[in-house]
Amino acid sequence: MTTDFVTPARRVAVAVCLVWGLVVGALVVRTWIRAEDALAAQEGRSVAASFGPDFQPTRLPVRTPVAAGRVANVVRTMERQIGPAANRIAESERTLSLGRLWSRYVSVPVKDADEWDVVGAVVLRADWWRGVAIPLAVVLATLLVAATLGRRGVVRASEDVSTPPYFLVADAIATLTVGTTGALVLASRRLTEAAAILPPPSAQVRFDPLSLPMPGTRTLGVLLLGWCFAAACALFLCAWMASPRRSVAERRESATAWSFLAPSGVHLLVFTLGPLLFTAWLSLHPWDLLETSRPFIGLTNYRELLSDPQFWNALRNTALYTLYVPVTMVLALGAAMLLNQPLRGMRVLRAMVFLPTVVSYVAIAMVWQWIYHADYGLLNYLIRLVGGTGVDWLGNPATALVALMIVSAWVQLGYQMIVYLAGLQGIPETLLEAARLDGANAWHRFTQVTWPLLRPVSLYLLVTGIIWSFQVFALVYVMTEGGPARSTDVLVFQIYQQAWEFRRLGYASALSWVLFAILLGLTLLQWRLLNRKVEYAG
Amino acid sequence: MATVRLQQLTRKFPDGSVALAGLTLDIKHGEFLVLVGPSGCGKTTALRLIAGLDAPTSGRIVVGEEDVTDLPPGSRDVAMVFQNYALYPHFTVAENIAFPLKMRRVPAGEQQRQVREVAETLGIGELLARKPAQLSGGQRQRVALARALVRQPAVFLFDEPLSNLDAQVRASTRAELVRLHRQLGATMIFVTHDQVEAMSMAQRMAVLNKGRLEQCAAPLEVYRTPATRFTAQFVGSPSINTFDGTIEGKGSRQLFVGAVQVPVTAPPGSGTLAVRPEHLHIVPPGDGTFPVRVALVEPLGAECIVHALLGDNTEVRVRVPGLPTVATGDTVHLRIDHEAALVFDAEGRLEGRGRRP
Numbered sequence: 001m002t003t004d005f006v007t008p009a010r011r012v013a014v015a016v017c018l019v020w021g022l023v024v025g026a027l028v029v030r031t032w033i034r035a036e037d038a039l040a041a042q043e044g045r046s047v048a049a050s051f052g053p054d055f056q057p058t059r060l061p062v063r064t065p066v067a068a069g070r071v072a073n074v075v076r077t078m079e080r081q082i083g084p085a086a087n088r089i090a091e092s093e094r095t096l097s098l099g100r101l102w103s104r105y106v107s108v109p110v111k112d113a114d115e116w117d118v119v120g121a122v123v124l125r126a127d128w129w130r131g132v133a134i135p136l137a138v139v140l141a142t143l144l145v146a147a148t149l150g151r152r153g154v155v156r157a158s159e160d161v162s163t164p165p166y167f168l169v170a171d172a173i174a175t176l177t178v179g180t181t182g183a184l185v186l187a188s189r190r191l192t193e194a195a196a197i198l199p200p201p202s203a204q205v206r207f208d209p210l211s212l213p214m215p216g217t218r219t220l221g222v223l224l225l226g227w228c229f230a231a232a233c234a235l236f237l238c239a240w241m242a243s244p245r246r247s248v249a250e251r252r253e254s255a256t257a258w259s260f261l262a263p264s265g266v267h268l269l270v271f272t273l274g275p276l277l278f279t280a281w282l283s284l285h286p287w288d289l290l291e292t293s294r295p296f297i298g299l300t301n302y303r304e305l306l307s308d309p310q311f312w313n314a315l316r317n318t319a320l321y322t323l324y325v326p327v328t329m330v331l332a333l334g335a336a337m338l339l340n341q342p343l344r345g346m347r348v349l350r351a352m353v354f355l356p357t358v359v360s361y362v363a364i365a366m367v368w369q370w371i372y373h374a375d376y377g378l379l380n381y382l383i384r385l386v387g388g389t390g391v392d393w394l395g396n397p398a399t400a401l402v403a404l405m406i407v408s409a410w411v412q413l414g415y416q417m418i419v420y421l422a423g424l425q426g427i428p429e430t431l432l433e434a435a436r437l438d439g440a441n442a443w444h445r446f447t448q449v450t451w452p453l454l455r456p457v458s459l460y461l462l463v464t465g466i467i468w469s470f471q472v473f474a475l476v477y478v479m480t481e482g483g484p485a486r487s488t489d490v491l492v493f494q495i496y497q498q499a500w501e502f503r504r505l506g507y508a509s510a511l512s513w514v515l516f517a518i519l520l521g522l523t524l525l526q527w528r529l530l531n532r533k534v535e536y537a538g
Numbered sequence: 539m540a541t542v543r544l545q546q547l548t549r550k551f552p553d554g555s556v557a558l559a560g561l562t563l564d565i566k567h568g569e570f571l572v573l574v575g576p577s578g579c580g581k582t583t584a585l586r587l588i589a590g591l592d593a594p595t596s597g598r599i600v601v602g603e604e605d606v607t608d609l610p611p612g613s614r615d616v617a618m619v620f621q622n623y624a625l626y627p628h629f630t631v632a633e634n635i636a637f638p639l640k641m642r643r644v645p646a647g648e649q650q651r652q653v654r655e656v657a658e659t660l661g662i663g664e665l666l667a668r669k670p671a672q673l674s675g676g677q678r679q680r681v682a683l684a685r686a687l688v689r690q691p692a693v694f695l696f697d698e699p700l701s702n703l704d705a706q707v708r709a710s711t712r713a714e715l716v717r718l719h720r721q722l723g724a725t726m727i728f729v730t731h732d733q734v735e736a737m738s739m740a741q742r743m744a745v746l747n748k749g750r751l752e753q754c755a756a757p758l759e760v761y762r763t764p765a766t767r768f769t770a771q772f773v774g775s776p777s778i779n780t781f782d783g784t785i786e787g788k789g790s791r792q793l794f795v796g797a798v799q800v801p802v803t804a805p806p807g808s809g810t811l812a813v814r815p816e817h818l819h820i821v822p823p824g825d826g827t828f829p830v831r832v833a834l835v836e837p838l839g840a841e842c843i844v845h846a847l848l849g850d851n852t853e854v855r856v857r858v859p860g861l862p863t864v865a866t867g868d869t870v871h872l873r874i875d876h877e878a879a880l881v882f883d884a885e886g887r888l889e890g891r892g893r894r895p
Contacts, residue, residue, distance in 0.1 A: 258604040433591050434624035438685070439612030441639035448637070 017053050283509035294506075301510035310486065310494065311511070317401060318470055318490045322406035324412075325465035329458065331409070332416030339417065340424050350421070354414035361411070365478035368407045369394065372479075394480055397487035404488055412468075416461050423457035424450070456530055457528055462528035467519055539601055540692035540725040541567050542588065547597035549583050551658070556717035557583040559749040560597070568723045570716070574736035575746035576772065581729045584746070585695050588641040588727065590616045601693060617686035618695040621702065625670040631657075631681050632666040638689045656688045685724075696728040700735060705886075712739055733773050737761070745769045770812050776843055776855045778880075779818065781811045785881065785890075788838045794881065794892075797826055797852045800874055804881040804890025812882060813841065813890075815857040817875040820864065825872040825893070830854060835862045846870070 283301055285294040305311050339350050356364060371378045372393035380390030393403040427450060435445045473492040476482060482489035482497070491511065499508035542565040542716045549558040558580040565571050565595075573581040586592045588599055590611035596623020599607045617638075625634050628666045632653050641656040657663045670678055679699060686694055699710045716739055720724050730736055737757045744754040745768070752768045752772075764770035772779050785806045794800045794811045796803045802811070821827055829844035833853070842857040845863060856872065864870050879892030 428622070428624065430620045430622055430624035431626060433589075433611075434618070434620060434626075434638070434685075435641075436591065436611045437589060437618050438638040438689075439617070440637075441612075443643060449626060455628075 004098040043065060103145060117128050270510060279509040279512050282506050283513050286506040288503040289505060301507050305510050313486055314489045314491050314494045321405055321472060321490060322403060322466045322469040324409045325469055328409040328412045329461055329471055332413050333420050334415045336420035336424055340421060353417050356411045361474035362478055365475050368480050372403055395484055397485045400480055400484060400488045407475055419457060419461055423454045459529050463522060467522050470519060541565060542693055542725060543600040545598045547587055548595045549587060550584050550595045556749050559794060561751055563744060563751065565725060565727060568725055570719050570726045570739060570741045570742040572740035573727065573729045573734040573746060574733055574743050575732055579746040580749040581746050582697055585697055585727060585729045588614055589695055590614050614692040615690040615691050617665060618697065619682045619699045619818040620688050620700040620782055623682040625678055625681055627670050631668050634681055635684045635688050638685060652688055656684045658682050662825050675703050679703060679711060692725060694724055694726040698730055745772060765888055767810055767882040774814060776815050778812045778814050779854045784808050797848050797850055800876055800879050800892045801895045802881050802890055803893050808884050810882040811889060812880040813874055815855040818854060818856040819873050820858060820870050823871045823875045827873045829869055829871050832864050832866055832868045832870060835864060835866060
């Protein structure tokens with residue numbers, strides 16, 4: 001790539017960003033100051049008016065804050081100067097006035113009973129830093145955005161790294177700051193509007209800033225989100241346009257790609273992300289499906305869950321249940337190696353082993369229920385044939401979970417075998433031939449060549465197998481319903497039970513999120529492990 | 539002594555097709571023998587049989603004094619370099635090279651010493667810690683070679699080891715292999731479909747066609763005196779010109795009659811006259827010349843190849859030294875070096891040569 005990474009396009013983008021930030025900053029500062037002054041004036045008038053006709057100026061040489069109200073979530077303090085202290089204020093200033101940026105005050109004259117002589121003034125002074133902090137913050141944020149854009153260009157030009165991690169962070173920070181700026185604009189605008197509809201100065205009511213018609217948190221939240229989104233889009237577009245590697249054709253190509261992705265993206269948003277967020281919200285509230293009010297109860301559901309022995313029992317059972325995965329993997333690898341022989345009829349055999357995987361879990365559960373039946377079951381029949389005594393496989397807490405694990409192993413064996421078979425066939429034949437020439441016997445060929453090369457496959461099977469086994473439900477539901485004595489109660493079954501039998505959707509949602517956290521952890525683990533390099537290039 | 543004797547080696551596939559039909563070949567100790575032929579001729583099959591990766595349907599393989607036909611590959615004292623190198627992707631270069639030693643339970647210290655030694659010989663000493671995926675084609679090739687070398691086998695087998703390399707690396711590796719052979723003095727059997735490779739490297743080359751041995755001789759002998767019409771056509775680029783016709787007359791009047799007429803020494807009957815492109819010359823019209831129309835000129839710098847058509851549209855290829863002197867569409871006259879012409883009988887066997895009229 002060329003070293004000339006400061007393309008005109010990026011220069012324009014950075015400049016636009018800077019100008020935009022400065023303008024926004026100026027606007028914010030202006031409106032903010034105006035609104036504050038308006039409020040202060042109103043406050044002053046109220047105070048002045050409250051003194052009334054029997055005003056005794058000499059008795060009030062006090063400096064006390066009159067109001068410490070909250071305006072747009074900013075604590076502002078004001079002080080009043082009445083009586084002799086007010087004499088220091090020049091005549092011309094004994095009215096509503098705007099000072100300089102760094103020392104602003106508003107004075108309101110206090111007149112005597114016949115409204116003729118000015119006997120004092122109420123002066124409200126804003127904190128000095130108010131004039132500095134906000135513009136400073138805005139300028140800093142803008143600089144950050146500009147720097148991000150510029151940095152992106154440097155990174156793109158210097159090395160062909162698609163997305164360095166700090167780059168993502170920088171973008172996020174930039175988006176956040178731009179979003180905040182936008183929110184600030186919104187807030188100050190609301191403030192101006194509020195100031196405009198203040199009660200007239202003659203009103204005798206004591207002014208309370210809290211009574212201002214400020215935007216509600218919900219509206220503000222929506223506005224803030226919308227603004228963040230718009231700002232992120234704008235920023236993304238800006239950076240995208242400024243990036244040096246994009247030809248028109250490439251841009252068109254990615255636009256096409258996005259348009260293809262859009263339908264599934266929308267689907268994902270509505271049917272996956274939506275319910276996900278809903279359960280997250282639900283897990284912080286109690287709900288029994290009928291009640292319309294769902295008060296916020298914080299983490300109560302989670303706290304209850306952690307102290308619930310049934311939850312721990314289900315977690316333990318689920319963890320035990322996953323043990324079938326490695327056992328099945330060993331069997332599957334053996335089966336795959338047997339079925340990998342180029343013999344007649346192998347395809348049929350493979351299909352037969354694979355068959356259970358495509359059959360409905362409910363059907364499988366019914367069949368195995370019969371096999372396990374204490375009196376009429378096939379298994380006990382066979383045991384009695386050889387002289388043993390039958391066991392009530394599904395009715396005995398000691399055997400029920402193992403019985404379920406055997407069914408799962410039977411089902412999963414075919415799938416794992418097929419995956420292993422694909423893995424085996426992906427190993428180049430010449431590697432094994434080379435090993436034979438190098439003097440490796442069958443065992444060494446397996447341990448030194450085949451098994452190491454199957455490692456990614458094994459890892460994949462192990463982790464996906466565990467993830468799946470954490471989601472086991474149909475078998476438990478049909479065969480044991482969590483019994484006997486909760487010995488086959490697993491997490492998903494408990495979620496089902498809490499939600500649809502006990503109608504505790506909030507609690508069930510909390511359970512779901514715990515399960516989600518476990519699965520997320522496992523998935524991340526899988527990524528970490530699988531992304532380690534194993535090269536097949538010979 | 540690492541001689542390799544192949545006796546009536548035959549390999550048939552279950553579907554009845556024959557990959558190798560009774561190959562008999564004696565390879566001398568320390569010889570560099572190249573098995574060459576078009577794809578499907580059985581050369582790789584022969585190599586795999588020698589390696590022990592496949593079992594022959596019939597016939598014996600003798601290495602030195604020992605009949606190895608029924609021995610597993612690891613016990614044969616042969617090492618093989620595969621076309622795709624077959625490096626173990628999960629091992630480092632050092633582990634790859636050490637693998638045969640490890641399988642033979644050589645002590646670890648000794649393994650390291652030998653690996654280092656072989657790696658230094660091949661100039662890959664600084665690559666030992668890398669994985670095969672981090673190597674270039676030429677480097678992988680050296681690692682595969684090192685893995686074969688470290689065993690110090692009696693016989694080296696090469697299965698088209700140069701075909702995956704780009705042209706420049708291939709030429710240098712070719713020379714290096716020859717040098718290595720001279721240095722080690724080991725028996726090497728090299729399979730290739732590239733006749734240039736065969737010609738440039740072989741001490742003897744065995745030309746295979748459809749599972750049968752056509753000829754086994756020194757490269758220049760194969761070039762000058764091909765035993766069969768197939769060999770004549772396979773060896774040499776551009777390939778030899780052939781003319782079908784009959785041999786007529788007796789004694790000093792024997793004449794090949796076809797698209798061209800050449801006095802020959804061969805039994806009468808139908809036959810094929812073959813003339814290499816460098817044995818045709820563009821000359822002024824005169825006695826014993828024939829006219830052709832130039833169809834295409836390929837200038838190669840040092841020489842050019844002229845494709846021309848005879849009156850009956852038979853194509854002939856003429857190698858002309860230097861820059862092109864003729865252009866497409868010209869009519870020029872050609873003369874044949876009579877003594878260099880070859881005559882094959884109807885079965886394709888060499889039966890005579892051209893002679894001075």
